[in-house]
Amino acid sequence: MTGIGALFAALLIQLSGSISIAGAEPNLIGDGVQRASEKDHPALCRIDILIDTGNGEIEFLCSGSLISENTVLTSAHCFPLERDYSATVTCGEKFMGGVRDVQVPDASTWIDSEHPAPTRDYAIVNTRRKSRAEPLPLARSPEAWFDDNGLLRPGITCRIAGFGKDHRGSTGHLLIGSPKEVEFILEDRLIHMIPVSEWLKTSANPGDSGGPLLCQGPGMKEEIVGITHAFRFLDDQDQRIDNLFVPTWNLP
Numbered sequence: 001m002t003g004i005g006a007l008f009a010a011l012l013i014q015l016s017g018s019i020s021i022a023g024a025e026p027n028l029i030g031d032g033v034q035r036a037s038e039k040d041h042p043a044l045c046r047i048d049i050l051i052d053t054g055n056g057e058i059e060f061l062c063s064g065s066l067i068s069e070n071t072v073l074t075s076a077h078c079f080p081l082e083r084d085y086s087a088t089v090t091c092g093e094k095f096m097g098g099v100r101d102v103q104v105p106d107a108s109t110w111i112d113s114e115h116p117a118p119t120r121d122y123a124i125v126n127t128r129r130k131s132r133a134e135p136l137p138l139a140r141s142p143e144a145w146f147d148d149n150g151l152l153r154p155g156i157t158c159r160i161a162g163f164g165k166d167h168r169g170s171t172g173h174l175l176i177g178s179p180k181e182v183e184f185i186l187e188d189r190l191i192h193m194i195p196v197s198e199w200l201k202t203s204a205n206p207g208d209s210g211g212p213l214l215c216q217g218p219g220m221k222e223e224i225v226g227i228t229h230a231f232r233f234l235d236d237q238d239q240r241i242d243n244l245f246v247p248t249w250n251l252p
Helices: 002-009
Strands: 013-015 032-033 044-054 057-068 071-074 083-091 094-101 110-112 122-127 157-162 175-176 182-187 190-195 211-216 223-233 241-247
Touching: 044 071, 057 083, 057 223, 071 223, 083 122, 157 223, 190 223
Parallel strands: none
Antiparallel strands: 013 223, 032 175, 044 057, 044 083, 057 071, 071 122, 083 094, 094 122, 157 175, 157 211, 182 190, 190 241, 211 223, 223 241
């Protein structure tokens, strides 16, 4: 096992697009989680994926953000390298049809065919149809959001959006959570959102992968600061959960 592979195993990273914690049904990241009307959020996208496993097909769900009239930003691990798949995209209530192509980082940066390196877990999905919705802007440089210690600057507020499970275990409805009592830390080219309390209520769920970490400051519009990548147990007595985000300024 490679050093990175061993690190992944030691940290028990759970990819939030496909795997949940055994015996736990945590909510979408953040307190005050609310089911939202897709009509009111036309730039938040649901990606329905059908993957051929070789022994049949499985349905898969990821989230994403509209960043141009026919381009959606999401997670690369939603699209395994060595599997055939088909996918459709819906942003808001606008069905954008099947995907024209999916751009993921080079295979040499992946740990295996299903797991990109953590800092490279992003994908650009080009759809066949166009949306008239206003795209979500990508965040500027990290200095606009984090101080020299890697902590979120005062006055910045953030929220998470995705199509993962709600508290009843239902998947596929748009949920928005405003994180409270958490620490945002920029470290090792990833954004860590570490809950201070109630860890079972502050983790990503299957279906949340690729969804945005939306932040804004005073007088600013919301920008996509990070892309939901994974969550992992921390090795401490509290067994808190560390949610990981790929910063959008890491994108080429």
